[in-house]
Amino acid sequence: MKKVILVMCLAFAFSQTSNAQIDFGVKGGINYNNNGDATFSSTGGDVIKGGESKSGFHAGLWFRGKIPIVGLYLRPELVYTQVKNEYTNTQNVTSDYEFKKIDVPVLIGKKFLGVANAFIGPSFQYILEDDFEFNDVTTDDFDKFSVGLQMGVGIELGRVGVDVRWERGLSNTEAKFVNGLTVDNRTNQIIFGLSLKL
Structure with a gap:
């Protein structure tokens, strides 16, 4: 059902832009993840403190139509x-694991002041690979597909754009296992991005 929703949103996105001039380009940047915590301030605090243990990166393509x-x-x-x-184990010890995923944000935005813009929309995510393993438990024990919400602001100067966005996972993907292990793969990220229009 979730995959059907994703396909419908993508079809709607491209149908809305099919008759308009479409801008496109590449993008990349840095992510700071504070999984499971639903507040913007806690993630922001983690970034200010350094957040090295939860940092990552992203790269991809973007399209835009009026x-x-x-x-x-x-x-x-x-x-x-x-x-x-x-993840946190029975002894209340927290350990990190790395994962790789595909994100498909579908954002609605508006430009203002000539160079600035603000945007919001759903983000569909699928975990491709991770190095999580604890005893006999792997992330195959919970759903690798999730839906989140992204919102943010940015500026564009010519072909170059910079934005900052907050992403919060909306799916209930927290997993609690019988041996006391708790894993929460809902994202709660601050994302800094740099984009180039081609």
């Missing part, structure tokens, strides 16, 4: 992300 409604635009993206997560 929507004929009060100057809005639609921006679907296809992004490869590598970031760290954590």
Whole structure:
């Protein structure tokens, strides 16, 4: 069902931009993940303190087309992300593990002040690979597909754009196992991005 929703959103995104001029380009940047914690301030605090243990990166493609409604635009993206997560065992010891995923944000935005923009929209994610292993438990024990929400602001100067966004996982993908191991792979990230229009 979740995959059907993803396909429908992508189809809607491209149908809305099919009759308009489409901008596209490449993007990349740094991610700071504070999984499971639902607040922006906690993730921001982690970034300010350094957040090295939960940092990662992303790279991908973006597309943008105008929507004929009060100057809005639609921006679907296809992004490869590598970031760290954590789990807590029975002794209340927290350990990190790394995972790689495909993100497909479908953002609605609006430009203002000539160079600035603000945007919001769902982000569909699928974990491709991870190095999580604890006893006989792997991440195959919980759903690797999840849905999140992204929102942010950015500026564009010519062909170069810079943005900062907050992403929060909406799916209930926390897993609690009988041996006391708790894993929460819902993302809670601050993402710094640099984009180039081609």
